[in-house]
Amino acid sequence: MEENQIDGSFLNETAMLLWGKSDPYEPLLHHMIDVGACAEAYLRKANRPLLKLLSENFHMSEVDTTAFIGYVTACHDIGKAHPSFQLKGDAFASLPENIKSRLKAIGGSFGFSANFRHEKYSKQILYEYWIRSNLMDANLALAAASVIGDHHQKSGSSLPMTSKVEKNYRYMQGVLLEEVKKAFAPSVFPERCDDLSLFGEGLNGILILSDWLASNEKFNVQVSDDTSEYAKNAFRVAKNTVEAVGFVKSRLPDVNGLAELYDWDARYLRPMQKLVDQEVSKAPKLTIIEDSPGAGKTEAAVFLAVKLCKSYGKDGFYFALPTAATSNQMWERLNNIFSKFSIPEFRLMHGMAWSVVQDDYKENNQKGSEDEIGPEWLRPMRKALLSQFAVGTVDQVMMSVMKVRFRPLRMLGLTDKVLVIDEVHAYDAYMSEIIERLLAWCRTLHIPVILLSATLPDEKKKEFLKAYTGLEIGVPISPGYPLLTMVDKAGNVIQKTCGPFKKTEYSLHILPLLNDLEKTADKALELTENGGNLCLMMNTVKDAQGVYRILKRKKQITDGSDLELLLYHARFTAGDRQRIEKLCLDRYSGKQRPKRSILVCTQVVEQSLDVDFDILMTQLCPIDLLIQRAGREWRHDYSVRPESITVPQIYVLTGDIKKSPVGLIYYPYILHKTEKWLEANKVLQVPEDVRPAIAYVYSQTGDDPEYFEKFLSEAQMKTSGESCEIDEPMADEYYLMENEALLSEDKDEYAGVATRLSRPTTRVVLCTDEMIEEYRNNQCLQFIINRMLDHSISLDCDVPYDKREQKGVLKGMYLAQEGNGIYRIDDVCAVRYDSEYGAEKIRGN
Structure with missing residues (x-):
């Protein structure tokens, strides 16, 4: 297309018509003002602590700081004033004819470039503009422009234009930026910034959130050709939006003690x-x-x-x-x-x-x-x-x-x-x-x-x-x-x-039954023969299911009608897990506990749960976790206990850890040191023994090769953690995600990110053919969605993302169909499911 010389009046008018959203059409200037207005409303109405922090960081008033943040945030989409954005494909075709004719007259290449990212171009334009206009010093301008260049957190770059086209678009960019400054009227710009990381991190979150708030279809501002009038309307809608989303705060209780x-x-x-x-x-x-x-x-x-x-x-x-x-x-x-x-x-x-x-x-x-x-x-x-x-x-x-x-x-x-x-x-x-x-x-x-x-x-x-x-x-x-x-x-x-709340002395018993589920079940039944509530804590779901199955069989043989059994671990569907969790808490956290029961469980009961048992029987684990497990025993003074159980007792199942999966869960060095401490002590006194026991178990003993195995493993884990975390904060520089390889370039928001080192997991919905058909035909019905969610379970298998659900509430989940009682997940993993036992993995079926 021939590129014509265009006068300033034409460019002024066209700048105000450049599109920011295409369906429906919204002028770029209006969207920029909308986002800045949301930023101001969020700081004023929803996050006064951050506003105060930023103000102190800039040594400016809160009013001036709010106007500055609103202005910077509003500038975020100036990179859309570029022909690669304005002339792209279907968006351009849907524009009103008068706007299309103006854009054609200004010139540029039609089509769509996947590599062009408007926010990267915004970074380039804004850094140059703020420095050239003496609005910010170089460090502050770079931090602000870089945050804007990363606010969609996608890779890409800006694209060059011919000189005449660039001159036209640069002129329109200047027009828009002056209009934004007029809308937000920042009376002063920061002359100093104590901490660029504080500023950059705060701006980063505010910009992303404000962009989303302003992009919601319910964010409707009364249109006006006058920028100041439009800005007033946008501020009013932004305030209402922040309140409607639920960010407005309640008053904290004012208590003296x-x-x-x-x-x-x-x-x-x-x-x-x-x-x-x-x-x-x-x-x-x-x-x-x-x-x-x-x-x-x-x-x-x-x-x-x-x-x-x-x-x-x-x-x-x-x-x-x-x-x-x-x-x-x-x-x-x-x-x-x-x-x-x-x-x-x-x-x-x-x-x-x-x-x-x-x-x-x-x-x-x-x-x-x-x-x-x-x-x-x-x-x-x-x-x-x-x-x-x-x-x-x-x-x-x-x-x-x-x-x-x-x-x-x-x-x-x-x-x-x-x-x-x-x-x-x-x-x-x-x-x-x-x-x-x-x-x-x-x-x-x-x-x-x-x-x-x-x-x-x-x-x-x-x-x-x-x-x-x-x-x-x-x-x-x-x-x-x-x-x-x-x-x-x-x-x-x-x-x-301070003094201890209470002193508890646990009687310790070491039983060589780590790898013998049959005898473990026999001992649990023996210990509860005269009543009481026993917690049998296993280190793996497989062992928990195995010993529970044996206990259930022995109960039937011995007519143990007075014995209540319950199995609780992490491999239940969401609906069953919630039901069992509630049953566990109802049964063991109140005053009305069963007369005789055994809870078979895994580490899900180990910490923080307010439950109380009369006897603890546990597979070997590190001493600090053993103390945690002990905290589930004799926890409440009001609990009524059998006359035969006069003191808290802990039965620890030990044995050859090489034949047990426990050595894959916990460090063998720590397990052996824990076992040595237990053998040397007949009782565990809490709190007196807590510090010395942990110090002994976690200290280095000579040149023990198991210690160095632990040391190297922890060093590798630390290195793995460092590889997926952002940089440390620095006062004179702000970490930018764009400088790193993003972990989210695929379709899954969290792909490649693990907060815990373990085998890859996938949330799987265990479905019948009927459930899948109902879901496909009625994805908006709440009761159908709830049923699918209730049948979901997290399994340690890595289903490719393109085989999972791609949208809606079940996005990222895999639908596994039932066949002959088996749910196949992939070529090497399938499960059998029972609401009493949970999921049992089957390999090669």
């Missing part, structure tokens, strides 16, 4: 609870609470979180736990605590939250947005971390520092919160490395953190302290236990001890 929060008599607070109550005025930035299971750490942490919100101007908190089961129970506990303060129900956030909380699964529509995932993030389940109060698995917050697409939204959700991580000892070297990186970013973003543990090794504690403070710890780690460790506002490490 821990007892007041729970309506307790302060005289009966437990020692650690009293200590936290006394020290809360220090407003620690990092707190580590170490106390034995059942000592009231959770209540102390929740109270501290509420008080820290007040001290640091935060709006709420996120409570992170190791498993979905523990998250579910904590969700109920927190809702019960805060319902009296008119706090809305906490959001539950983990991979199976939909099985507990009914969600609105209807698809949200959007007008021309490129990111399918955008509307999904605005659903109740997906926006949980952006809500004021949430509880879920630790994986959800770990992903805020992992190379996963749109991870800045997770970090954005933390900026107005206190973060609580429970059972922090329970995570391996891989997860701990990622948690340490999360702590470093919490330091930069001024996010207070509370860590809870019953059995935290000193070395791991040092690593957590170093990650949060950014410094080597200059004081010795206190050997005291229970222990409260705090990092105050000045960065000082303070350690305080």
Whole structure:
């Protein structure tokens, strides 16, 4: 096409008509203003803590900071003023004729280039523009432009134009940028920025969220040719949108002491609870609470979180736990605590939250947005971390520092919160490395953190302290236990001890039955012959299913009608797992426990679950986990126990670990050291033995080759963690995901990302032919969706993504059809399923 000389008047008019959304048509300028308005509304209405933080970082007022962030965010799509975008395919064809004729007159190549990314071009244009206009210094301009260049987190580049065409588009870009500046009217620009990582990370999340909010089909602004008038209309709609999405905050309870929060008599607070109550005025930035299971750490942490919100101007908190089961129970506990303060129900956030909380699964529509995932993030389940109060698995917050697409939204959700991580000892070297990186970013973003543990090794504690403070710890780690460790506002490490809540002495019995399920079942029946509730904890689902099957057979043979049996592990469908989890809690967490029962379980019962047994029988495990398992025994003083059971007893099943899968789950070195400690001690005294037992087991013994095997394995796990996490924050530079290989270039948002090192897993829906037909024909009916979800299960198999569901609620799941009682997953994996036993894997069928 011939490229004509075009006057400024024509270009001025055309600039205002360039399209930003094509279906339906929306001017580029209007969309840019919409997004900036959403950014301002979000800061004003939904995240005042981040606004305050950014203002302090710039040494500007909150009003000026809001206008600056709104302006920068609005500039994000200036790269769409490029012929490769304006003239592309179907979008161009759908434009009004007068706009098409203008674009043809300006010139450029028609068609579509998959390599052109408008946001990459935005980065180039804006950096040059801000420097040339003296609006920002080079470092700030680069950080802001780079965030904009990465806000879709897709690879690509800008494309060259002929000189005449480029001159025309550069002119129109200037027109649009001046109109944006007029709309947001930033009176001052930052002359200094103390921390570019703080600014960059905050802007990153705000931009992604604002772009999605403004792209929702319900975001309708009254059109006006006058930019200032349109901006006023957009600000009004943005404010209403932020409120409608549910980002507006509730008032935190204003309580003076821990007892007041729970309506307790302060005289009966437990020692650690009293200590936290006394020290809360220090407003620690990092707190580590170490106390034995059942000592009231959770209540102390929740109270501290509420008080820290007040001290640091935060709006709420996120409570992170190791498993979905523990998250579910904590969700109920927190809702019960805060319902009296008119706090809305906490959001539950983990991979199976939909099985507990009914969600609105209807698809949200959007007008021309490129990111399918955008509307999904605005659903109740997906926006949980952006809500004021949430509880879920630790994986959800770990992903805020992992190379996963749109991870800045997770970090954005933390900026107005206190973060609580429970059972922090329970995570391996891989997860701990990622948690340490999360702590470093919490330091930069001024996010207070509370860590809870019953059995935290000193070395791991040092690593957590170093990650949060950014410094080597200059004081010795206190050997005291229970222990409260705090990092105050000045960065000082303070350690305080208190007395134990109670002293428990567990009688230890070592049984050489690790690899003998038959005799294990016999012993469990013998121990409950005169009544009582026994927890039989196995290390694998296969062993748990095997011993349960034997127990059930022996019960039938001996007419054990008074014996109640229950099997609980992770390999049940969502519906069955929820049912069994509730049954387990109902049976063992209240005062009315069975007279005689055996719960066969795996590690799903190991931590945080508030259940109480009379006898614990467990396969060999590391000493810290054994102490955790012991916390499920003789937990409640009010429990009525058989006369024959006078003291807490732990039966540990030991044997040749080379013949058992236990050596693949835990380090042989730690297992052997644990066994040696158990052999040398007839009792386990809690809390007296906690520190010395863990110190003995985790210390190096000579040149033991098993120790070096553990050392090398942990080093490899740490390296694996480093490879999938973002860089450490730096005050003079902001990490950019575009500089790394993205882990989300395929269709799955989380593909290639693992928060836990294990075999690849796939969520599989176990279906009959009838279920699949109903689903294909009625994908919008809620009861059909719920039935499919209830029949889903996570299995350790790696189904290619293109064979999974590609859209809707079941996106990313694989539908496995039943045939002769077998569900085939792939060529080497199939399962048989039973609602009592769960899924049993069959190879080669």
